[in-house]
Amino acid sequence: MRDDPLIFDQSQPGRRALAQAPLHAPAVDDIPDELLRREPPGLPEVSELQVVRHYTRLSQKNFSIDTQFYPLGSCTMKYNPRGSNALAMLPGFLDRHPWAPELHSQGVMACLYELQEILARVTGMAGVSLTPMAGAQGEFAGVAMIRAYHEARGDRARTEILVPDAAHGTNPATAVMCGYTVHEIPTGADGDVDLEALRQALGPQTAGIMLTNPSTLGVFERRITEMARLVHEAGGLLYYDGANLNAILGKVRPGDMGFDVIHMNLHKTFSTPHGGGGPGSGAIGVGERLLPYMPVPVVAKEADSYRWLTEADLPRSIGRLSAFMGNIGVVLRAYVYARMLGREGMARVAEFATLNANYLMHRLRDAGFQVWFRDRRASHEFIISLKREQKELGVSAMDFAKRLLDYGFHAPTTYFPLLVPECLLIEPTETETQEELDGFVEAMVSIREEAARDPDYVRGAPYTLPVRRLDEVRAAKRLDLKWTPPGAGDGETEA
Amino acid sequence: MRDDPLIFDQSQPGRRALAQAPLHAPAVDDIPDELLRREPPGLPEVSELQVVRHYTRLSQKNFSIDTQFYPLGSCTMKYNPRGSNALAMLPGFLDRHPWAPELHSQGVMACLYELQEILARVTGMAGVSLTPMAGAQGEFAGVAMIRAYHEARGDRARTEILVPDAAHGTNPATAVMCGYTVHEIPTGADGDVDLEALRQALGPQTAGIMLTNPSTLGVFERRITEMARLVHEAGGLLYYDGANLNAILGKVRPGDMGFDVIHMNLHKTFSTPHGGGGPGSGAIGVGERLLPYMPVPVVAKEADSYRWLTEADLPRSIGRLSAFMGNIGVVLRAYVYARMLGREGMARVAEFATLNANYLMHRLRDAGFQVWFRDRRASHEFIISLKREQKELGVSAMDFAKRLLDYGFHAPTTYFPLLVPECLLIEPTETETQEELDGFVEAMVSIREEAARDPDYVRGAPYTLPVRRLDEVRAAKRLDLKWTPPGAGDGETEA
């Protein structure tokens, strides 16, 4: 019954969280008036209890791994160990200034160095840099290295990056950010890249190709070795989008497949939390050819101590992608996770992620849902299409997704990859139980029954969440992007 | 739609949270077989994610200060500062063994010593011991000291403790635990103790009296000085139940009123959390007379270091009430709170607690509710009676309470004190805003309107919580106090 008004609506002039600000403040009499602000900033004025209560209550309005099964495809929503959080937040780590001298940094640098080594091993690459701050920045780093490589060889004709049409949106966007044009390669009916199209696309203009394998379609590109050969013969390099390394961790290594550079989403495979949008860490690994171009800083070990490699050590580096050394707090969480898993644990990740995906795929198929590549193995994820349900019952993939929320499950990824109509991309991850997967199947079956009885009901979902279905069109048309004080207009801008 | 099955129902033989147990365990070959257990204990077998998800979800089913206004009378549900929690949980404090030598304990002992001093000042007592682990144990300590005092004087005729009829249940229960019989003193119509009855009750059998002031009726006992004189003249001592010191903190001191001993609920007035039932800390303060009898240990300061006073230092002590030194983690939270408040802050606690209570009382009175002592000032809390609503609308105090939950407010204390029919004991505390209090009044008014329209609807409340109204009679009659494996019977015992 009670809503949660905006924190601004709870504000009263002069109210404060008094324990949190200095008791007194000296006059700022040395700064000229014309440089000072005239009005206090528009921040809320509330008590400490109001803040705690408000944000605690808001948090309860979220679905999360800690509260729900969250089979969001391409996102690897698996358990984020609480140990990783607690240990990355030890005061010694939290309080370390990024410019602290190496003398005061050997503890954290040991962790970074060892994670670099571990990631190099599991990917089969020659070197690793941990600085990219998310997958997309890892992609940027990788493609920028490809560019730097060609440029260093004076090979300036290579202006194009190939991207399969099934690729994640960041791939083409990254290529463009690196100054390339994008050439899309179609996917064959079996889910593999159309090899003939690839052959035709390759040429002296080809800088490289960005691939995910298993692809975002959830299947393993079987002719990967041949593709690698083709691209390399054409003078291009191969970029591995390893956002979802969960599919192969401990089973196959991108380095062995012939890739020259890879990024990993530590916030997926290495189970650092997604935090409602981030932060991530898009560590990159490179083969020998690209070693000189890695983004800095990187940690090196010399005798028994660690030091930062910077531009001075790697003069051909593509440079710095963040002011400091990337998202070290995230990297530390990944390190703790990697150490807890260890060799044996890591080998099991792909095994059980794949087991769960194939099990769920089979159960849904047996329940009569259309598995998109029904003759293929699922990797860590798979696709079902609700085209038939849409046609016969008038209930779309989005309707299923919203109704799943009522059943206490987060929805799978909807309408991605764009190639498959009315699709759900489902990634159960290895940390869910068989019972949880069974519950999901039951919910899907039950929703289909509801749809057969009363499609409007399903189209009206969700019913049990803090809000019913939101009007996204209105959100984009009548832009309301910030609170404005009552009387100052409604804050909306007609678009 | 999804329920939360018991953790046992989520268990599978052989499942485990593998990061949490030692990887290997040595054989226990030195303990004779007949001393070992034959079957593993009946604990659930679940994964780490299952545990995290389960208890996170369960937590969301609670009302709490961090999520709701919680005006539970006699419980002082005010903001529990997060700073107190974080600082009491610093590793140096958490890892200290209770038998660690004083050499390794000066940090924590400094905090305890200073809190002893602060509490002595604000209560006007001569000495403080922090060992009692909750209010009721503080009461026990206090009454046991009274007993020890009389015994030390050879005064063995004093077998009776006086308790006003309005007293909290722990008072008479404590008196009995200390070997006394209880004599109840009636309350006058104005809420003060019936002084004549007190006079008549006093005699050579009187060991003492247990009083709360302001009483649990929410009003200040105006003739307290006279009462103290009467009891002292009769040879008895005065016990102050300071569970709810919030009413007077910084305004009046029990020592000045003539009390010989007091306990304080640090988990109320000093804002340590109640934790869904505890832990608390029932620190006690004593006047000069009772100093020798304090429970041990107590911290003393000598030159620049701190040491424990034990039985050796206080040979007439009533002894130890816990294996170690009481709930030190709670005491540390109270210490942090006391230091943040400081002198000025402490003086404001009673002021604003009282302001909020009187404001809410007046608003409810103006809205037509029956304030029980309408001509009296409210202290930090006050009583309304819903006798009229019960009679005219058929809707009881409990119905209002349950329906308030739907409105997002925790219910006030119901049916206590026992003297007032259909009562709600309402304690808003000083940390709530005027807006929150206004919202509560609106909810009360709205519920009364609902009751007038449709009393059954109100009697059916709550509707928006994880469960509807629970059958407490059944719970007590068909005892089901633990889960039993399926097939092992339903676990119920007919009572």
Place this chain on the structure above:
Amino acid sequence: MPFIPHTQDDVRAMLDAIGAGDPECLFDEIPAELRGVSLDGVPAGLTEQAVARLMRERAARDAGALCFIGAGAYRHHIPAAVWELTTRGEFYSAYTPYQAEASQGTLQLLYEYQTMMTGLTGMDVSNASLYDGASALAEAILMAIRANRKAKTSRVLVAGTLHPIYRQVAEAIVGAQDIRLETLDIPVRNGALDVQRAGEPGEAAAVVLPQPNFYGRLEQIDALTDLAHRAGALVIAVVNPTALALLKPPGDWGQRGADIVCGEGQPLGIPLSSGGPYFGFLCARQAFVRQMPGRIIGRTVDMDGKQGFTLTLQAREQHIRRSKATSNICTNQGLMVTAATIYLALLGPEGLRRVAAVCHGNTRRLCELLCAIDGVEPVHDGPFFHERALRLPRPAADVLTRLAEHGVQGGYDLGRHDDSMADCILVCATEVVTEEDMQQYAGLLRTVLEEMGA
């Protein structure tokens, strides 16, 4: 005024609504001579930042020692999840679950806790916690006296091997009702009760038996239980919950099993924290449930027939029964039980067994290392669990002080309770102790003893 949200406008508006001129009016019923208190001597308020600095300094001052003390409180690994969940506001800042519908989280958790504790102890019922292990024993004794309707006496016999502090606490509490504890007349040999040489105990209401006992020694618990039962007494077991992952549960002791089980819950996920807050657990046979002190949670159904949980058998409690209650306890140790429940769920039966086995193995190893030093030897033979008494060639107090000066807390001084053991310490090495830690201790002890001329 930290934590008070009122603006000056608020105060004015509220006083107006009350019809009071200024806040002081609200206190006008309090006799004038009592008002106007000075808080001199209470320090001025500090910001969270300033208190944080102070507390960090103080915490750091007490930190860093290597600890080999047990004697009632044990350092265990606590999974990070335990306290990250336990301190969630909804658990942390809720009151006792009086409004069941608004407290299903805590109530279901407590029901699960009750189930876990009965599983560990082999008993029928559990309450939802008491203050700590020692005060739980006092409550168990009072309960046994109430429960043992057959006994014509309120004599309570206590094993001579019980933790002396537990005995002191129990005496302080039950003594107030003029109940005196007697020592069970069985000689202590080799640190344990020599049941073969037991006299007939005579009629008693209850017998208190620890397992393991204060010295870490394991008692011949079956024989002792049967002996107590023959005397018409109820058997009160005082046990370590970690040990129960390995040891025979009290429910299986002797022919009939113990009647009441209590102990310290701290080993189950509760930080050492200088001795508290911990929690006492109390389990019993079904027949005695109405004599139990403390809160008990029951499963029931709501108006729609849906399962739910609520406080039950409240007629035992002070808020209903007042002077006739089974105890005066009101606030218990709920949050600690929250932690313990999460801990037990994470460990499970196999995890807890491994913890117990590693603790025991580490203590064995530590004793081996220490006893390799000249003049250091075990005080007792015979089976023990995870704690052991060692005799030193020099007074224990002196040795421990020297060790402490070098950052090692070497054990518990047994001379504290028994002059004849002034050269004895009780040592404990739990699963968090490494081989390196133990080597360090042994090396230091060797040096210290040499310096002391031993």
Place this chain on the structure above:
Amino acid sequence: MPFIPHTQDDVRAMLDAIGAGDPECLFDEIPAELRGVSLDGVPAGLTEQAVARLMRERAARDAGALCFIGAGAYRHHIPAAVWELTTRGEFYSAYTPYQAEASQGTLQLLYEYQTMMTGLTGMDVSNASLYDGASALAEAILMAIRANRKAKTSRVLVAGTLHPIYRQVAEAIVGAQDIRLETLDIPVRNGALDVQRAGEPGEAAAVVLPQPNFYGRLEQIDALTDLAHRAGALVIAVVNPTALALLKPPGDWGQRGADIVCGEGQPLGIPLSSGGPYFGFLCARQAFVRQMPGRIIGRTVDMDGKQGFTLTLQAREQHIRRSKATSNICTNQGLMVTAATIYLALLGPEGLRRVAAVCHGNTRRLCELLCAIDGVEPVHDGPFFHERALRLPRPAADVLTRLAEHGVQGGYDLGRHDDSMADCILVCATEVVTEEDMQQYAGLLRTVLEEMGA
């Protein structure tokens, strides 16, 4: 297999359902020669307990120094509530709020964040975060080029007083699109741009202006803004959010205000944490909202007309627009923004102003103390905020090393970017620094310089 819940029975049942003989079958589409990877060199798995011990040792090794470094990352008091709330599972372990109805917590919070940031900067719109301050500048530059439809050039001019690392990062990122950054042709005098001696900048798409600048100096920001606007450029402000509690917000700069504002969000409740995760903020005028990179949250209504929040203007983003997106950013720094929002709500306008004023006061005091030492003097005069360059009588790198050996991190070595400043350091004393800390630093510096023969 930590974190994997499958029992052997589960595995068998699941493989049966799939119709696969063993788990290896599931990989049978992968060419055999690629399978069977060895993970040699990856260490064996550890329990949480063992990793905890390792991490505690490592964290302790890096702890304990007294820090007077700023240079882009600032040590502030972070209220305990901030991270106790931020690490709640529902914030911590949620994904990007794609399903708005199941993410109203995060979405409403982000909407509140957007409001706070526009309030601080005086701009119309804010996005929901970028990676960090430096990469946010790169995005701001790309955005400005897209947004400045009038400019016939993509020249971007950068103040010579911008943080050199920010410039490096921006160059690394925008350079990939062959955009080169030019230094704004205004002489740097006294550590700030001497706008009186500015040449005509010539046409440009954007001008980047820091306030305070790298040296902590305050620029004549109104004149600079107007000058840039006269050149047809959009003004990109690079600001410190704490400073904005005191300083004129970019929306008020010059006649028309800045056009795009970016900066490092770390000072708003984010721990130093070795440099990340932090977050970059980005605000702009309403007119440019469709050119913004990153997520933006809008308020809307649900089917029942009830207010709710959702991601909006997604047509700018890579998952919809792919190669035509405004940026490739996908995952941003959501959790950091969660912390910053809670921090700003706790501090409020007056709290944040006090923090800023105390930081500034402390830095003034520190400079006073340090400059009382022979040979130590300010490099620049004129107004500054909370950070200042000092000249030492000895090479900065050597002095800093010696200070570090005594546990003091004395400042940022300005010689790193400018040989002519090899004897200069940049110092900063925020509100967490006490008089005692500053005295300690000053005392140590005096000693160190004496030892070095200065």
